[in-house]
Amino acid sequence: MHQINNLTQINLSKGLAPTEEPARQYHYIKAARAYIQELSAQKGAPLTFHVSTFGCQMNARDSEKLTGILEEIGYQKTDTEEADFVLYNTCTVRENANNKVYGRLGYLNGFQKKNPFMMIGLCGCMMQEPAVVEKIKQSYRFVNLIFGTHNIYKFAELLCTALEATFGSNAKKMGRSMIIDIWQDTDKIVEELPVERKYAFKSGVNIMFGCDNFCSYCIVPYVRGRERSRKPEDILQEVRTLAADGVVEVMLLGQNVNSYGKNLKEPYTFARLLQEVANIDGIERVRFMTSHPKDLSDELIAVMAKSEKICRHLHLPLQSGSTRLLKVMNRKYTKEQYLSLVEKVRAAIPDIAITTDIIVGFPGETEEDFNETMNVVCKVGFDSAFTFLYSKRTGTPAASMEGQIPEETAKARFDRLLRKVQEIASKKAMQYEGTVQKVLVEHINEMDEKLVTGRMGNNSIVHFPGTADMIGKILDVYLKECKGFYYIGEAR
Ligand code: SAH
Ligand code: SF4
Ligand code: F3S
Numbered sequence: 001m002h003q004i005n006n007l008t009q010i011n012l013s014k015g016l017a018p019t020e021e022p023a024r025q026y027h028y029i030k031a032a033r034a035y036i037q038e039l040s041a042q043k044g045a046p047l048t049f050h051v052s053t054f055g056c057q058m059n060a061r062d063s064e065k066l067t068g069i070l071e072e073i074g075y076q077k078t079d080t081e082e083a084d085f086v087l088y089n090t091c092t093v094r095e096n097a098n099n100k101v102y103g104r105l106g107y108l109n110g111f112q113k114k115n116p117f118m119m120i121g122l123c124g125c126m127m128q129e130p131a132v133v134e135k136i137k138q139s140y141r142f143v144n145l146i147f148g149t150h151n152i153y154k155f156a157e158l159l160c161t162a163l164e165a166t167f168g169s170n171a172k173k174m175g176r177s178m179i180i181d182i183w184q185d186t187d188k189i190v191e192e193l194p195v196e197r198k199y200a201f202k203s204g205v206n207i208m209f210g211c212d213n214f215c216s217y218c219i220v221p222y223v224r225g226r227e228r229s230r231k232p233e234d235i236l237q238e239v240r241t242l243a244a245d246g247v248v249e250v251m252l253l254g255q256n257v258n259s260y261g262k263n264l265k266e267p268y269t270f271a272r273l274l275q276e277v278a279n280i281d282g283i284e285r286v287r288f289m290t291s292h293p294k295d296l297s298d299e300l301i302a303v304m305a306k307s308e309k310i311c312r313h314l315h316l317p318l319q320s321g322s323t324r325l326l327k328v329m330n331r332k333y334t335k336e337q338y339l340s341l342v343e344k345v346r347a348a349i350p351d352i353a354i355t356t357d358i359i360v361g362f363p364g365e366t367e368e369d370f371n372e373t374m375n376v377v378c379k380v381g382f383d384s385a386f387t388f389l390y391s392k393r394t395g396t397p398a399a400s401m402e403g404q405i406p407e408e409t410a411k412a413r414f415d416r417l418l419r420k421v422q423e424i425a426s427k428k429a430m431q432y433e434g435t436v437q438k439v440l441v442e443h444i445n446e447m448d449e450k451l452v453t454g455r456m457g458n459n460s461i462v463h464f465p466g467t468a469d470m471i472g473k474i475l476d477v478y479l480k481e482c483k484g485f486y487y488i489g490e491a492r
Helices: 009-013 023-043 057-073 095-114 130-139 152-167 220-224 232-244 270-278 298-306 323-328 335-348 367-380 407-430
Strands: 048-053 085-090 119-124 145-147 179-181 202-206 249-253 285-289 313-315 353-360 384-389 436-444 451-456 461-465 474-482 486-491
Touching: 023 057, 023 152, 048 057, 057 085, 057 119, 057 152, 057 202, 057 249, 085 095, 095 119, 119 152, 145 152, 152 179, 202 232, 232 249, 232 270, 249 270, 270 285, 270 298, 298 335, 323 335, 323 367, 335 353, 335 367, 353 367, 353 407, 367 407, 384 407, 407 474, 436 461, 461 474
Parallel strands: 048 085, 085 119, 119 145, 145 179, 202 249, 249 285, 313 353, 353 384, 461 486
Antiparallel strands: 436 451, 436 474, 451 461, 474 486
């Protein structure tokens, strides 16, 4: 086993760091690069990293930012968790997301025992919960670095501190210590830090952070903080740069994109932003996630209807079909309002795919409430739906509500709903069989290298015979056969 010598470079960063951002982080990137070089020399091999992402598109995008910084620092990306730095970007939206992380930390400790160069980091939504951090401090003492969702822009600085605490001159004397930096909230948005581009041809773009809706079951507003929008000029500049770099598809990201711009000095609407993004040369497809039904404007429907570039896909979380429960959930729309919204959208954009999220077993849900949900599912005919068993999140109003539903009841309803959702979705998918559709080719098929895999504008997946040079191109594809949740096609 290697004996690691104290790092000398580490002290160089002290006192020299600029106070303004992002300059301060570039200073720490440079400092960290020097440490990593020194460690690599001692190891006799380049240091590797692995970022594992749990949760939603927001976390996926954050992981690209963290990866961008790690690559800039000189760590080499690897597919395995037997790496010199493993970072878990966690999710806490449901209890099972948390359990997965605890389960896997044990494994990581095994790797760390064999590799003295290995550091373990935890970040993301779960770390914004004080009880989680307490548990890690007590039971997972081998973790080197913990930070939250509000200070990920400070990652380079935090990593430098953790490197110092783990390998620096005081580390041996003091014993390894865990670096923890969690903020309650922030109004800060730092632009222009490095970011990885996972795909050359498509990219997520954050347009806003946080959420102010406080749906009564949901922990996101507590762990992601108050809603704040990026300035439109910063977003448009980022998309122009991406387009110049060969990106053809962007996905605009926010917990509720429909309330984009409301808190800016000069208010700006999401519909206007979407139009401006679609107007950028080189951008062929624009997607967005997620739309809260209460804020979906006529202006947005009109913009979508007019622009060919805006994908015919709307993710419109229903959560429940019962007006009574929707009120307790604090969703601020009724069953009827949801249904008429869907009608309005379909009248303006007939070929739109509508997908949704539904929670089963919310406190107080009766058979009647559940039947209302089934009823909306049948009436709307969703192209696909993510169904979730209600999960109690400490600190949210729903967690202390009376009438928590026994697991067997919730599970039985969940199974009924899932069957219905799948039956409708597979019928809907059949409608495109035998037609020619535009498909953006994303990668070589994992199971069969003679096939490529891509997505239609409505987000359906298509596999067809092809080659690597097709990746990133939008091609006309004949959909020969629908296999339930994907198509088998042929390029035209
Ligand atoms: N901002 C997005 C949702 C983010 S969370 C929106 O409002 O649409 C993604 C989904 O997780 C939610 O739509 C909801 O269906 C589900 N979810 C959130 N909290 C949950 C909980 N406590 N139990 C089960 N599902 C939950
Ligand atoms: Fe959660 Fe509701 Fe905000 Fe979505 S809109 S993130 S469900 S609080
Ligand atoms: Fe999970 Fe955080 Fe997203 S809790 S769903 S990763 S915003």
